[in-house]
Amino acid sequence: MQHLLTRSLKYAVLIAFTVYYIVPFYVMFLTGLKPLENISSFEMWQLPSSLDWGGFREAWSHMDSNFWNSVRITIPGAIVSTFLGSINGYIFAKWGFRGSNAILFLFVFGMFLPGQGILIPLVWVLQFFGLYGKIAGLITAYCIFGIPITSLLFYRYYASVPDELVDASKIDGCDFFGIYRRILLPLSGPTFAVVGVWQFTRIWNEYLMALVVLGNPARAPVTVAIKNFSSMGVIPWNLQMAAALIASVPTIAVYLLLGKLFMRGLLEGSLSG
């Protein structure tokens, strides 16, 4: 009896939190479905009188180019920075040289730096390389500021791969890249998932640098576009909610598809330490 009680209590708590996590999505969806003139703050929870996808369509027409910008920024950014991290982690773990630990230390130190501390020089240096205001410039910045975390995660994972494996393949005549390709790469699927998903969402969701580096609303990614919805004189709540939901689709899809791999990577301890 008591067992049943605690058990239902557990489910009750879990369901309560499910509601807490879902409600903002629900409200975004609901508000996006209403035409603007039906939106009043006093009737927020009322269901729309009819299904009207016009809000979503209109929001999309305002943000489609930003959405594709985000795709153009995020996919190369996530792929390049993940591979960069994988190579770096491999070197730190298996080709340590004098001072490599210190370098790793200095890398990791940059992991949690607030972007505000480097914004002004970032603009200058990107300008010097002709990358300011360009998507390539933003990707470069994301890849570089992603080095600390991606390198650390891969380092931790590769360090757990026995050195004997590497030594054996050296004897077999494998060189630097051969060892990476034949031994480590095939082993690192879950880590790639964790790091790739992590970088994908971080880049897709980033706001501050995108705002500063791509100073044109047409070139900006979705995060900047959502903010721009909110700054029209009267806030078109329905469009903004629809836009916010549309902007979340790719990252949520990635979680639904790769969530299991991501969790497995976490379970293998690559992020939690």
Place this chain on the structure above:
Amino acid sequence: MKCLSLVCLSIIFSLALVACQPLATAPAAEMPAAAEGPTGTVEVFSWWSGGGELEGLNAIIEVFNERYPNLEFDNAAIGGGDGVNMKTVLETRMLGGEPPDSFQVWAGEGVVQDHVIPGRMEGLDFLYSEEGLYDIFPQSAIDNVSYQGMPYVVPVNIHRQNVMWYRTDKLEAAGIAEPPKTWDEFFVVAEKLKEAGIPAIGGASLGALAFHTYNYFLNSVTDGETYLGLFDGSVGWDTPEVAEALELYKRAMAYASDDWLEVGWGDQTERFVGDYDETPAIILMGDWFWGFIKSEEAEANISWADIPDHQGKYVWVADSFGLPKNAPNREAAIAWLKVVASKAGQDAFNPQKGSIPVRTDGDATLYDDYLKESMEAWRTLELLPFIGGLSRQSFVTDLGNIVNNMLTGHGDVARAQEELMQAAQDAGIGE
């Protein structure tokens, strides 16, 4: 030693990697434009993305496209009242040395301090002469956009900033025949409205935009000379009028709806055109509000009058466009400025935007009653630029924040005045 050369090598190697990219793209960027007429795109920054203003911008873009079919208009509009968001993005672009071809800015001391003196703008004497603008723009407007005799921006419109909008039905409901002409009258009226359960005045936590509202109160307690003196340094910010205006603002807000601190300005304007318990009887706002009222079809119960104690004053705002040095497509930018200055451009833009043309030869038949009245007022009243046209952006922002912080936070007038004095000193007013 070996270690050192290693470090050098790695730096060289990585530099090479990074340097390859611009090497490949640099020549393309320096391609000369085709010889005949401007081609390519013209990137124009503005903060016109909402109701009324968007229609106005589209109307002038249409004129532009007709006149320059070879040019593509890149409409880089970033919304946000008074360009709060656009200005930050513009500043990053300036920092990155990549200005847009042209950008929206208020005419006046602000553009001089923030863009002309720093050497960011090209003088437009050639354009003013070519297009005959010296004869067709009123002298006061030319003076306002010039620094050391050289005009730097082209104003496209004039907005009146100091208008009192009121709900005739709400005043009637409280048995009030006439809108108040002085603040003393206002407080009598406000008491009556309070008894009838109607908020007398609209208010909101405005952030930096509180400078607009403060502007109204400041002009109620100063004469034109003192007001201008505060910004050219001949009158100090320690003058009692500054505190008087703050007091007045605070006192008036006691008659706003109980929840005024919790709502945004957008909610207030919605309330004003709708019919809610919290609908205020009076709202102080520039005449860009008129476009909104019309788009909501709420003209029936709404009328306008001078702000209390503002009789005979026309506080104005002029949206303008300039030509930044380094503009990627200078010819196209000049083409845009020509359209901005043209009769066709201004008469297409302004009736939609709800403002009056700067050109004295605007076609009055295109404008509605309110705007006709505004044109008349612009010719006859004492003209005073609003705060945003009188000082650099940083001071406008500081002023708004200080006033808003006093109203919504600490409530201490003396402290706010002290902070204003400090901000004025920091802005170099009177230097």
Place this chain on the structure above:
Amino acid sequence: MKAASHRTTLATARKVVGAILVVALARWVSPWLRNDRKVAILALAPSIFAVALFIYIFIGWTLYISVSDWNRPVLDLTFAGLKNWRRLFTDPRFHIDLRNLVFFAAGYMTQCIVIGFVLAALLNEKIKGEAFFRTVFLMPFAVSAVVSGTAWRWLQLPSSGINLLIAKLGFENIRPLWYMHPQYGMLAITVMGAWQFSGFVMALYLAGLRAIPDELREAAIIDGAGALALYRYVYIPMLKPVTFTAIVLTGAGSIGNFDIPSIIGTGPGFATDSLGFYMFEQTFRSSRYGLGAAVGSLMLFLSIPVVLPYLISVLREERE
């Protein structure tokens, strides 16, 4: 004209640097490629250079700007001593922002860690539909803080959203002002932040719990430990590294708090202002680059005590 010549100089400089590098690459680097260890170092070199420039040199640069006189649109790097820092420390808005940082960190870290831990502990109890719950809890982590701020801004509107529900339940007198509260508005912001991040902390804890060997649990149960004792003496101590990671992540997130305030605005009496937003406004709205750089540097300094223990723990692990 001056600007145009500046551009060509830049382009020429880039070309010259590029040419030298290509030659250097061909002459000095190619012999190296025969030694694997040297290849490894070469492969790491771009990252070393990038981190050195984009992190360390940039930090130094920002620090220098913070002691320069550059507080107008015109670039002015004359040394001005601690002028900007003095100004920063006397700015009332900065004091409010520090208070807000404390509020935010307290609310955000507590919510993330408590919610994360409780949910992970519950999910570890052989729950039916665990995968479903896990996916739902982790979903907000996939979305941007900008999205979170947008949705919650609507939900926390004092005249609407949650307050309507509260009123419907009959508690009409309870009407929190949420982010519009002139003192505690920041605590409402923590709800938005924690909604977005607590699911991830849950995932971390769950991973940590799954890593605890079953024997330990069984041994404790055999010793007669109840559920609470099990948590107190076995799980919580074993999960210390996870808690540590969560503290570092949420702590760093608190210092960098920017996205949500920039959606919500600074609020009445700067109640929802943050250091990050203050820096952004001073730098790019008011062209006070020196002051902005001082705020940016201060944020860097603040993040050191958060990051350093993390670094030390990473290093310690390495030695083992």
